[in-house]
Amino acid sequence: MPVAPKMMAQLRSLIPPLNGMLHKGQSGRVGVLGGALDYTGAPYFASISSQRLGAELAHVICSPTAGGAIKSYSPDLIVHPILKEESSVDTVRSQLESILSRLHVLVLGPGLGREDYMQKFAKVALEVAKSQALYTVLDADGLYLIDRNLDIIKGYRRAVLTPNVMEFKRLSEAVKIDPSTPPEKRASLVSKALGGVLIVQKGPKDILAANTTGSEANAALSKVEEGEAVDEIVQIDVEGGLKRCGGQGDILSGTIGCFLAWGKCYEDGAYGDKSIPPSRIPILAAAGGCTVTRTASKRAFLREGRSVVTQDMLGEIGNAFAEVFGEELQGRDPARIQKL
Template identity: 35%
Template sequence: MLFKQSLIGVILVCMNKLNSVSLLKVEQCSKTDTLNEETLQILSRSIIPELEGKHKGEAGKIAVIGGSSEYTGAPYFSAITALKVGADLVYVITTKEAAPVIKSYSPDLIVIPYPLDSNLIEILKRMHVIIIGPGLGRDPDVMDRFYSIIDMCRNLKKPLVIDADGLYAVYKNITVIKDYPSPGIIMTPNFIEAQRIKNAIPSEHIPWYSYWGDFVTVLLKGEMDQYKSGNASFDWTITKGGSGRRAGGQGDILSGALGTFFNWALKSNICDDKNSTMLIQSISTYAAAKFTRECNFKAYEKHGRSMLASDMLQEIHSVFESTFLE
């Protein structure tokens, strides 16, 4: 009941920000104890910040930690998506070998080779959201670096998005993110990554995705996207949009979008009760998943089986406009 009352209040506040949403729709949304897609659509539109009167950095400083000599495309796709969705500044923190390659992809990204730990802490302090994992690799030294960064972020209480090889690192040390503090962590595994992590969690813990505590949640990517948390009221499933094309880089695009939406939701003051963190995570994840599926759908319409992740980047503007602004 507490959740239902707070959700009704949030939706009514959103009415002041979204003149295009009818009162009838708001009343329909407020009749449910769960986040149905109509409610999620209203709430996700409400977190989009206005552009007027902003200073550089206010719309988001996002860090993508990843990349290696073998994998330079993944952190690029994640970072450029975070920037094109609407973050002001995006940093890519990567290896010395990968840094010049990623720099060559775009002058819009700030690319930094791994600094000493003391310098890294200072960089992380300035970031609003940190995405860790795209193209990270699985070298033992890389895994150790991942665990060290998680500890830094925990102490700084930084919101995290963990994807790709970051999920492999979690699988190898399943307790590393346990009881992570608010504003929490959103993990974005595909089917195989989710199964691997699930099998590493003690079998007596049910459901497996609540193992880490209230502020660590999971987006299960696939033919349908399923959001899972420790509170079923915040969970949802999306089946619309997307396509059967599974070109590499799509998950990286989602992680970058999620970094930006997560930051916006945190700054939106959409809810100030004890459920606020879980609601914010749910809304921002929905926005990113919906957005990515629509970019995939639009790109596939144009390119069919030859569609690449880079084709999805070309759809960002039109999909953002139609999904969140019209």
């Protein structure tokens, strides 16, 4: 099902206006931490998809073994190959504090790998992100980090976890959820076990679940008692492509990251309005990212069919945004373009 009208209205409020009034950086600065020896495509897809959606700047924080390849993929990306195996934790922490202080969101996990030093530095990055109150997206081997360090994310409601089927199974086991629990209820139980962190359970339909308090739910336009615990569950099953490409999850983490970056700009007052509470931004961003990614997948599949690869989806992200939100928000007025 598409995003409900009331949620869509809130989501539209997070989108930066294309009125020429914003200065550099107010359309979102996204960081992606990942990229080890064997994985260079994933952080590229996550970072460039955030820009294709509309983020202004995208930084990739990676190992030197991946930095050269990622730089060669696009000159639009700002690449920081600082995750050196021989570097001390204190050195990397200092570098991360400087880089993350310039960002609105951190996407952690695409192409991260499971080498001890990459996992160690990812843990440091998450600690720094939390200390700076950054919104975060955790995917792929970022979720492997969480499976082994549940306390590092528990209760941090500015985080979004985006597990696929196998990752969700491991996460459920890590928080000791009964495997016989119906699938549609499991995501909200995982969220509750993690202190209300938003879960995006990817699958034939994306299930967004967060365990919230009554005050937060009231902001979500629900009528519940103040302080009462409540599960908010949103299902996104808009049409996607019929071929599931490896790397599509990286595009999803990038698009959610872009919406979260816009949400941070909104929270900071860049667009004037500040009526939507920060606690609402993660689920809005996830709904927007899931909808745009599924629509881009559908458009790429209709064009390429069985041969579609993730690279084909990148050129459809802007068109998918226009299809979901309308041309006027994309800033592409066909009549005006014709006159030009």
